[in-house]
Amino acid sequence: MTTATYAPAPGAAPLPRMIAAQAALETKMLLRNGEQLLLTVVIPTLLLVLFSSVDIVDTGKDRSVDFLTPGILALAVMSTAFTGQAIATGFERRYGVLKRLASSPLPRWGLMTAKTVSVLVTEILQIVLLTAIAFALGWSPHGNPLAVLLLLVLGTAAFSGLGLLMAGTLKAEATLAAANLVFLLLLVGGGVIVPMDKYPSGVQDVLGLLPISALSDGLRDVLQHGAGTPWGDLGILGVWAVAGLAAAGAFFRWE
Numbered sequence: 001m002t003t004a005t006y007a008p009a010p011g012a013a014p015l016p017r018m019i020a021a022q023a024a025l026e027t028k029m030l031l032r033n034g035e036q037l038l039l040t041v042v043i044p045t046l047l048l049v050l051f052s053s054v055d056i057v058d059t060g061k062d063r064s065v066d067f068l069t070p071g072i073l074a075l076a077v078m079s080t081a082f083t084g085q086a087i088a089t090g091f092e093r094r095y096g097v098l099k100r101l102a103s104s105p106l107p108r109w110g111l112m113t114a115k116t117v118s119v120l121v122t123e124i125l126q127i128v129l130l131t132a133i134a135f136a137l138g139w140s141p142h143g144n145p146l147a148v149l150l151l152l153v154l155g156t157a158a159f160s161g162l163g164l165l166m167a168g169t170l171k172a173e174a175t176l177a178a179a180n181l182v183f184l185l186l187l188v189g190g191g192v193i194v195p196m197d198k199y200p201s202g203v204q205d206v207l208g209l210l211p212i213s214a215l216s217d218g219l220r221d222v223l224q225h226g227a228g229t230p231w232g233d234l235g236i237l238g239v240w241a242v243a244g245l246a247a248a249g250a251f252f253r254w255e
Helices: 015-032 034-053 064-094 097-102 108-136 145-169 172-189 201-207 211-223 231-251
Strands: none
Touching (some): 015 034, 015 064, 015 108, 034 064, 034 108, 064 108, 108 145, 145 172, 145 211
16 A cells, blocks of 8 residues: 655645735735725825825924824824724634634734734835825935834834734724724824924823824934934833733733
8 A cells, every 4th residue: 555645745834934925815905905995095195195285284394294294104104003903803803713813823923923014014005105295295304214114113013012902802893993083082192293392281291102102203303303313202112012012912812
């Protein structure tokens, strides 16, 4: 009796290939979702064009596009890493998708890695699009690109942890409502469009501790004012990233 030979050999694919395939699927699903596309692309683009072209908000002596572009980039990161990821993951959890994926050869940490890669790919597409539009509107950035990259990475980690924490602890409907509400509140109070100095000093101190404020202010300091590495804003984002990811790892429920 001879041993049968199968081609290809049965078994799980290599882990990097599984993560890459899952990340590609996650990215396609995100970009095909109309609501997520609205949050991640349409709204930031419209806000950038509208408030840069029409003198609605007093942004001081500097041109509106120079003030707004860093804040809109921060908003794009939040819309993808927090709002979009929280909503999508929350409904995947509700429909049992996460439970089934957790029983596949892809380990749970591999699934979360794939989701993170998907978020990063989407953010790159957002940043390229928004940067091109900002240049067309006359944007003239300054500062160190490495400082900008560090801010974006830490901002992504902070919002991703908070998004996964929400998706893994609340019901899907509650996640949908809460994520959109937080998005709107942080859009108004996070220094994205309205300068922080328009708020009372006591309110400024509180709002300055939010991750969206740290990200938008840090990007603005570098890109608009040509400042060095904004260690204070990076520290705030680092605390949010560590706390959010740790809490998501501890309390995330797969069912």
